[in-house]
Amino acid sequence: NAGVTQTPKFQVLKTGQSMTLQCAQDMNHNSMYWYRQDPGMGLRLIYYSASEGTTDKGEVPNGYNVSRLNKREFSLRLESAAPSQTSVYFCASSEIMQETQYFGPGTRLLVL
């Protein structure tokens, strides 16, 4: 089992460009999450999907959109990137919302 996989591993964008971060899990988990990690701020939840077909905002959703494509895949889209979105993005999954979350390796995004 690969667990949680994320692509790309690293990306550089110019301000105003768009991109989609991809996440997939092979653990048959129902719930999936997107976090960002910034120095001094800890991990903060952007969006989550409790189950296939549902998505909800987390703590810092502004500037992002998500799509739960199917049970395995959960993507995060930046429509118009801003330097404040420079961060490390982590996808996570859990069997259900109340269970332990397992994280992917992260995507490092630099917005110039």
Place this chain on the structure above:
Amino acid sequence: EDQVTQSPEALRLQEGESSSLNCSYTVSGLRGLFWYRQDPGKGPEFLFTLYSAGEEKEKERLKATLTKKESFLHITAPKPEDSATYLCAVRNNAGNMLTFGGGTRLMVKP
């Protein structure tokens, strides 16, 4: 609003020198306290979940304990490979989010 504070921010130990990491929390109805390990450039790796005061869990040189206000991660006779950032997180009774602390960066020198 749930809050998690970890201390110290950084900790340097000699190999074999035991110590503890602290995670203080305020939460509206604790539904789980989680410890993760994060190596540089990687995602957090799950270590433990604690649910109620008095609960303890162990894994190799690590032991996690929980009280009503804080959790400790005790590291006994650490080795250089224990060097990492240790993250603490809490889930409240709403159950839909984890609140993370800022982490403790542990460095173990041989």
